[in-house]
Amino acid sequence: MPLTREQMDEKMDEHFGFEARDDIEGVLATLAEDAEHDIVGWPTGPTHGREAARGFYRTLFADLSDGQVRSLRRLYGEGFMVDDSVWRGKAPGRPFGLEGRGRELEFRLLHVVEFDEAGDMKRENVWIDLAAILQQLPQD
Template sequence: MPLTPQQMDEKMDEHFAYEGSDDVDGVLATLADDVEHDIVGWPTGPSHGREAARRFYEATFRDLSDSSVRCVRRRYGENFMIDESIWAGRAPGKPFGLEGRDRPLEFRLLHVVEFTQAGTIKRENVWIDFASIVRQLPQD
């Protein structure tokens, strides 16, 4: 039986809550063991498996802090969702190779997420508004 939109919302909100508290193990627990984790534009490309995804989260949590995610809209299909959100926080490190200098940062995210029947995330494809990040973190 397919997941309901409410079940997908709950899992995605749990995932974002772990991200907001920089809890790598919590985030990874929302992913399937064999997850395909694809942050479009990430230098190493898509990764496969929880432990491979760990590297992205550890780097991101060093570079970004005080994060929150606000959902703009979601669309649902059979065991998948499309989530448009706004990420807001600070950039104390070097997010995406840019000097953050602890400046405030806000950008749009588009997630295309597929779920297992058990409700874990089996594929996470993330599109980031990189142009917005570059405008907010000029490198003078």
């Protein structure tokens, strides 16, 4: 039986909550064991399996901090959702290869997420507004 909108919202909000707390184990637990994890433009390309996504989150949590996600709109289909959000926080590390220097940062995110029958994320595809990040983190 396909997930309801409420169940998809609950899983996505849980995922964002774990990200806000830099909880790698929690984030990975929201993914299906054989999940496809695709951050568009990430050097490794798409990864497959929960453990393969660990490196991305380790890097993300070192590069960005105090992050909060605010969803602007969500669209739903049978077994999937599209989440259009804004991320806001700080960049103490080198997000996306840019020197953050602890500066404030805000950018749009677009998630396309497919769910399995158990309610886990079997595919997470994320598009990041890199142009906004480049404007906010100019390099000397």
